Amino acid sequence: SYDLTQPPSVSVSPGRTASITCSGDNLGNKLTHWYQQKAGQSPLLLIYYNNRRPSGIPERFSGSNSGNTATLTISGTQAIDEADYYCQAWDSSTAVFGGGTKLTVL
Amino acid sequence: QVTLRESGPALVKPTQTLTLTCTVSGFSLDTGGMCVNWIRQPPGKALEWLALIDWDGDTFFSTSLKTRLTLSKDSSKNQVVLTVTNMDPLDTATYYCARSPIGGNHVHYDYWGQGALVTVSS
Numbered sequence: 001s002y003d004l005t006q007p008p009s010v011s012v013s014p015g016r017t018a019s020i021t022c023s024g025d026n027l028g029n030k031l032t033h034w035y036q037q038k039a040g041q042s043p044l045l046l047i048y049y050n051n052r053r054p055s056g057i058p059e060r061f062s063g064s065n066s067g068n069t070a071t072l073t074i075s076g077t078q079a080i081d082e083a084d085y086y087c088q089a090w091d092s093s094t095a096v097f098g099g100g101t102k103l104t105v106l
Numbered sequence: 107q108v109t110l111r112e113s114g115p116a117l118v119k120p121t122q123t124l125t126l127t128c129t130v131s132g133f134s135l136d137t138g139g140m141c142v143n144w145i146r147q148p149p150g151k152a153l154e155w156l157a158l159i160d161w162d163g164d165t166f167f168s169t170s171l172k173t174r175l176t177l178s179k180d181s182s183k184n185q186v187v188l189t190v191t192n193m194d195p196l197d198t199a200t201y202y203c204a205r206s207p208i209g210g211n212h213v214h215y216d217y218w219g220q221g222a223l224v225t226v227s228s
Binding site: 035042044045048054086095096097098100 | 155170202211213216218220
């Protein structure tokens with residue numbers, strides 16, 4: 001089965017840039033998507049097709065995908081960005097999620 | 107306005123079969139490209155994809171759970187139904203249904219339901 005690996009936690013100071021990685025074998029050849037999940041809420045689509053933002057998602061969220069690693073970048077991180085973040089891809093007719101990264105803004 | 111809403115029992119006993127219904131609005135289950143997925147999340151843990159049904163009624167399942175899962179849709183009722191057999195306490199989770207506006211390698215989830223917490227306990 002295909003695995004996506006994320007760091008369990010990332011910390012960032014307010015106003016700084018946070019980077020959350022997602023690693024998988026030849027992930028750059030797949031489309032990667034990112035979701036934000038705040039406590040007690042359903043996940044929210046943040047980035048799809050590696051780097052596209054749905055309507056309503058702030059420009060400070062961006063994505064990239066190359067080689068074995070996809071990266072979600074949050075520029076000018078705000079306190080409201082504190083949440084769990086998940087990457088997702090499709091492989092061999094199944095969807096795969098990463099283990100999630102808890103972003104702490106402190 | 108696209109919405110998805112999960113419904114089903116909050117509590118099931120071990121070995122029982124769980125049946126969950128996802129009722130959708132704002133789109134048709136038969137529109138080309140439209141897929142509905144089930145995804146679960148045990149308390150404090152990561153998301154886990156379970157299954158997908160596409161506009162043609164084709165189904166795809168998690169490799170680890172496919173022997174226990176059944177997925178169907180009733181387009182006239184705008185509903186997708188998931189059954190999970192032989193429930194175990196480890197299946198305790200919030201179960202989400204989510205829409206993918208496209209299938210195949212492009213699958214991603216643009217709308218999610220609120221989730222339904224299912225506890226497995228005797």
